[in-house]
Amino acid sequence: MKPIQQQDVQRELETFMNQDVYLHLETTNGAYASHFNEKFFSAGAYIRNGLVRFSRGQITGEGPYRIGLKMDLGWIYAEGLTDWELTDNGQLLLAGHDHDGKLAVALELSHEPF
Amino acid sequence: MQRPVLVVFPHPDDEAFGVSGSISKFTNQGIPVTYICMTLGEMGRNMGKPTFATRESLPHIRRSELEEACRLAGIKDLRRFGLRDKTVEFEDQEQLADRVLEVIKELDPQLIITFYPGYSVHPDHDACGAAVIRAARKLPEKERPVINCIAFAHNTIEDLGEPDVKRDVSDVIDQKLSVLQAHRSQTEAMVQAMKEQIDAKDPEVMGRFITEKFWTYKW
Numbered sequence: 001m002k003p004i005q006q007q008d009v010q011r012e013l014e015t016f017m018n019q020d021v022y023l024h025l026e027t028t029n030g031a032y033a034s035h036f037n038e039k040f041f042s043a044g045a046y047i048r049n050g051l052v053r054f055s056r057g058q059i060t061g062e063g064p065y066r067i068g069l070k071m072d073l074g075w076i077y078a079e080g081l082t083d084w085e086l087t088d089n090g091q092l093l094l095a096g097h098d099h100d101g102k103l104a105v106a107l108e109l110s111h112e113p114f
Numbered sequence: 115m116q117r118p119v120l121v122v123f124p125h126p127d128d129e130a131f132g133v134s135g136s137i138s139k140f141t142n143q144g145i146p147v148t149y150i151c152m153t154l155g156e157m158g159r160n161m162g163k164p165t166f167a168t169r170e171s172l173p174h175i176r177r178s179e180l181e182e183a184c185r186l187a188g189i190k191d192l193r194r195f196g197l198r199d200k201t202v203e204f205e206d207q208e209q210l211a212d213r214v215l216e217v218i219k220e221l222d223p224q225l226i227i228t229f230y231p232g233y234s235v236h237p238d239h240d241a242c243g244a245a246v247i248r249a250a251r252k253l254p255e256k257e258r259p260v261i262n263c264i265a266f267a268h269n270t271i272e273d274l275g276e277p278d279v280k281r282d283v284s285d286v287i288d289q290k291l292s293v294l295q296a297h298r299s300q301t302e303a304m305v306q307a308m309k310e311q312i313d314a315k316d317p318e319v320m321g322r323f324i325t326e327k328f329w330t331y332k333w
Contacts, residue, residue, distance in 0.1 A: 024169065032236070087168075101160075101161060101163050101165050102159040102161070103158075108170070114170065
């Protein structure tokens with residue numbers, strides 16, 4: 001992956017608009033967060049291969065970045081995004097890596113199931 | 115031919131930290147080891163340091179790392195169960211236990227190594243250990259293989275007492291380090307730090323790393 005270039009990501013986001021696409025969305029602080037620090041409240045969620053359609057996709061911020069995808073009846077949102085990649089099979093991968101390089105958030109779009 | 119040892123863990127690299135010394139000792143003595151690895155650790159947070167993996171490439175990378183780690187530890191029989199990381203506890207627990215039981219019946223192992231259910235911190239660890247115990251419970255008590263469990267929750271000693279099996283693996287420490295290093299995406303930075311501490315004979319690291327500790331499951 002490479003550091004996010006806002007305009008490049010914006011252009012790619014728009015190629016996924018107004019059609020059924022597959023979504024991977026995840027946040028995580030790791031299964032060990034509360035083990036290493038008992039005061040830490042561990043929380044996370046993920047959805048894999050959610051079939052969604054959005055009419056607007058926008059990246060904002062100055063790094064780490066935020067992305068909002070506007071659907072007919074709702075929103076998809078991620079923050080803390082730092083890196084991106086367009087894979088050989090056209091999947092748009094975005095991730096947020098923390099100060100240790102560990103993945104903290106991922107937002108991915110694909111025309112085919114992941 | 116000696117009866118095999120069966121190792122059951124949910125993630126590639128679970129075998130590396132607390133068990134690869136024991137595994138190496140077994141295989142070096144000619145005891146065959148079968149490793150059931152339930153997932154490919156698809157949801158790992160470590161992406162290499164510096165990062166070289168993505169969420170989508172990670173399973174492929176971890177699969178080759180796992181195969182290399184098995185080669186280095188002398189494991190010739192790797193069974194991937196094809197579950198997804200972080201979902202083991204949500205699978206049908208009875209079916210999962212039956213899959214494990216099938217392997218136990220096929221191999222008739224002299225020993226099983228897994229996580230101690232309830233004392234292994236990660237939900238996949240606990241679910242994996244629970245599936246093994248559930249599988250073995252289906253056998254009459256005197257036919258159940260000995261099960262040695264890894265446990266590292268904070269309340270382990272308080273609840274379970276001291277580990278009853280402590281295996282010194284200092285004679286295979288280089289092999290153990292090489293197994294850890296094979297899981298490069300997950301361990302690169304840690305192994306480097308650990309090597310320095312081992313060279314300096316840091317007592318805490320030596321104790322944790324050179325002595326592998328297990329709690330025999332009591333029925």
